[in-house]
Amino acid sequence: MKRVLETGNAAITEGAIAAGCRVFAGYPITPATEIAENMSRRLPQVGGYYLQAEDELAAMHIAVGSSLGGLKAMTATSGPGFILYADPYGWALGSEIPVVVVNAQRVGPVSGITGAPGQGEFYFSRYPTQGGNFETIVLAPASVQEALNLTVEAFYLAERFRMPVTLLADQLVTDGWESLSVPETPDDVAAMGLRVLPRRIHSGPEFYPASDEIDVPPVVLGHNTGAACSDWTPTEQGYDTEEVEAQHKHAYRLIYKVRNHRDLLRRYEAYYLDDNPEVVLVSYGSPARVAKSAVKRARERGLKVGGIRLIGLWPFPEELFTLPAKYLSVELNNDGQLVREVQRAVPKGSAVHFFGKCGELPTVAELQRMIDALLSGEPLPANRWEWEAW
Amino acid sequence: MDPLAEKYLRPRKIPSTACSGCGLGQIHKKIVMAIDELGLGIEDVVWGTGIGCAGRQTFGAWKGDNFAGTHGRVYAISTGLRVALPRDKKIVLTVGDGDAFGIGLLHVLHCARRNLDVTVIVCDNLGYQSTGGQYGWTTPEGYKTDSSPYGMNEPNWVQGGRDVLGILREAGATFLARHTSLEGREAVEDIKKAIQNRGFSLVHMPFPCITNFAGRALGTRKPVEVYRWFKEHTDGNVPGKPGDALFKCGVYFDASNSRVEYSELVRNNVAEVQRRYR
Numbered sequence: 001m002k003r004v005l006e007t008g009n010a011a012i013t014e015g016a017i018a019a020g021c022r023v024f025a026g027y028p029i030t031p032a033t034e035i036a037e038n039m040s041r042r043l044p045q046v047g048g049y050y051l052q053a054e055d056e057l058a059a060m061h062i063a064v065g066s067s068l069g070g071l072k073a074m075t076a077t078s079g080p081g082f083i084l085y086a087d088p089y090g091w092a093l094g095s096e097i098p099v100v101v102v103n104a105q106r107v108g109p110v111s112g113i114t115g116a117p118g119q120g121e122f123y124f125s126r127y128p129t130q131g132g133n134f135e136t137i138v139l140a141p142a143s144v145q146e147a148l149n150l151t152v153e154a155f156y157l158a159e160r161f162r163m164p165v166t167l168l169a170d171q172l173v174t175d176g177w178e179s180l181s182v183p184e185t186p187d188d189v190a191a192m193g194l195r196v197l198p199r200r201i202h203s204g205p206e207f208y209p210a211s212d213e214i215d216v217p218p219v220v221l222g223h224n225t226g227a228a229c230s231d232w233t234p235t236e237q238g239y240d241t242e243e244v245e246a247q248h249k250h251a252y253r254l255i256y257k258v259r260n261h262r263d264l265l266r267r268y269e270a271y272y273l274d275d276n277p278e279v280v281l282v283s284y285g286s287p288a289r290v291a292k293s294a295v296k297r298a299r300e301r302g303l304k305v306g307g308i309r310l311i312g313l314w315p316f317p318e319e320l321f322t323l324p325a326k327y328l329s330v331e332l333n334n335d336g337q338l339v340r341e342v343q344r345a346v347p348k349g350s351a352v353h354f355f356g357k358c359g360e361l362p363t364v365a366e367l368q369r370m371i372d373a374l375l376s377g378e379p380l381p382a383n384r385w386e387w388e389a390w
Numbered sequence: 391m392d393p394l395a396e397k398y399l400r401p402r403k404i405p406s407t408a409c410s411g412c413g414l415g416q417i418h419k420k421i422v423m424a425i426d427e428l429g430l431g432i433e434d435v436v437w438g439t440g441i442g443c444a445g446r447q448t449f450g451a452w453k454g455d456n457f458a459g460t461h462g463r464v465y466a467i468s469t470g471l472r473v474a475l476p477r478d479k480k481i482v483l484t485v486g487d488g489d490a491f492g493i494g495l496l497h498v499l500h501c502a503r504r505n506l507d508v509t510v511i512v513c514d515n516l517g518y519q520s521t522g523g524q525y526g527w528t529t530p531e532g533y534k535t536d537s538s539p540y541g542m543n544e545p546n547w548v549q550g551g552r553d554v555l556g557i558l559r560e561a562g563a564t565f566l567a568r569h570t571s572l573e574g575r576e577a578v579e580d581i582k583k584a585i586q587n588r589g590f591s592l593v594h595m596p597f598p599c600i601t602n603f604a605g606r607a608l609g610t611r612k613p614v615e616v617y618r619w620f621k622e623h624t625d626g627n628v629p630g631k632p633g634d635a636l637f638k639c640g641v642y643f644d645a646s647n648s649r650v651e652y653s654e655l656v657r658n659n660v661a662e663v664q665r666r667y668r
């Protein structure tokens with residue numbers, strides 16, 4: 001194991017390599033370009049392939065195609081590229097092809113502000129393609145080390161659940177520098193508590209079982225298994241069908257293989273919740289670190305405030321929200337996305353509020369003002385742009 | 391059952407669900423003949439398709455491994471697949487004209503540039519027929535379709551001095567040919583050449599769509615008349631009326647095995663990095 005000072009981009013690269021990723025397909029985009037650059041340097045050293053694509057549509061299709069050929073694969077982008085993944089993402093979901101997708105979120109909509117952090121794809125990562133009839137798995141790192149660890153975990157889950165797994169990061173996590181432990185051997189990987197699952201190959205003929213079971217080997221072409229996988233609704237053998245009953249089976253599988261294994265996907269950090277705090281801050285990614293500092297500061301002042309940092313975003317861990325309290329969702333967007341899920345999840349007697357900023361982190365002082373207002377029942381401080389003259 | 395079909399295809403797809411008189415089956419059969427004559431077995435070929443009539447009719451028919459990709463993206467999928475698959479596997483793609491020359495053209499061009507080892511058979515029904523018959527990028531100029539009720543009035547990829555195969559040649563494809571589904575031996579021979587090229591091969595195969603294209607553009611659904619129209623507009627290896635040739639047939643460009651194939655290039659590069667940094 002080696003200790004280095006590195007960026008989240010480098011951490012994701014090393015995590016992927018430790019997880020056995022041997023194909024990276026990408027298209028340059030700020031702030032995820034460095035992942036591609038790091039992959040282009042590191043993959044050949046371990047016998048893997050860096051494939052640069054003509055656009056993001058091609059990038060993710062190449063990654064999924066590589067996985068269909070038996071190699072673990074990843075792609076990485078930011079918002080404007082993530083929307084172009086909608087097409088291959090749906091194909092990988094429906095055909096149950098494991099692949100890891102990184103989105104280093106920046107400010108949107110559209111090209112927005114390229115080199116600044118945002119959290120605009122909370123819901124988009126839940127619905128990254130059209131058509132419905134599926135659940136998604138989304139993990140959100142808040143530090144450089146966690147970016148490495150969750151990348152390894154994303155590959156592990158992608159293999160177990162036979163589906164794409166999204167690592168929803170933000171520009172501060174991917175571009176930020178922090179100290180990082182990099183595993184160099186399988187023993188290191190195990191010592192760090194990380195799990196790696198080698199690729200298995202489905203031998204058929206029932207490539208798409210009508211069940212919620214996980215750990216079903218994925219379809220891999222080129223081994224003469226007679227595999228059939230397509231973009232259409234499949235029969236259990238993988239043939240295209242227009243039968244509604246087959247569609248029900250397929251939808252059941254895509255939805256319930258995730259829903260019925262939520263316990264394997266619940267990841268979060270809860271702090272200061274034991275004494276029934278009056279105010280609970282909810283956040284993920286880099287703003288969650290400011291939220292934690294603000295909660296600690298409030299505790300130092302003797303205030304009953306706690307926090308939840310979500311690590312697994314989807315399926316949304318609504319079961320965490322058992323405490324009636326005043327919740328404050330802290331996010332890097334101005335419209336409020338996570339806050340809507342929190343509203344849906346909280347128990348009776350709760351209130352849910354939102355604090356959003358975009359392109360820059362909230363400050364501890366700003367969050368303290370919010371906490372104080374929530375505790376005293378005073379009106380909440382207005383958002384900055386609401387004070388300005390225009 | 392046809393012994394070739396029995397050897398290579400799954401019984402569930404025989405007969406296919408294509409409309410009667412449709413030329414798609416003729417293309418499908420020629421590809422299987424070419425594969426057979428090359429001595430390849432079901433384990434040697436991974437068969438991919440897009441959507442539309444070409445995709446629906448050929449997906450899941452091959453006894454070996456099959457995939458159907460998203461519309462226009464099978465070329466990108468095949469780029470990843472090619473790198474991951476054992477070197478000796480052949481990838482054969484049966485796609486439509488909308489798939490290859492419309493929505494997926496950018497990816498086709500990049501695969502030609504890469505000289506990716508795939509054989510693309512463009513099953514061209516002269517427009518978007520599985521959606522009911524709208525004009526496409528090879529619909530003959532002036533002909534009526536459901537979305538060109540006054541006649542197809544924009545430039546296409548095959549008339550007016552343009553030929554989509556010329557663009558692909560410039561892009562770096564190493565084998566290019568065109569044959570209608572009505573041609574026999576010469577089409578099979580060129581499909582064989584396409585498969586034997588370790589690089590990007592594309593065979594453009596216009597075929598009669600009886601139900602939609604012919605019904606609207608030619609005003610007839612009688613296969614004999616539609617086939618006659620096809621022959622009259624074919625020029626090249628097949629004896630027919632020269633002149634207003636829509637379908638210029640034969641080998642367009644053959645530089646088979648003249649430059650390194652993409653996955654080999656990528657593998658060589660990786661081996662070189664490993665040699666230098668070991």
Ligand code: SF4
Nearest residue numbers: 409412443599600601
């Ligand atoms: S619509 Fe046309 S191309 Fe499609 S199956 Fe029918 S005849 Fe063939």
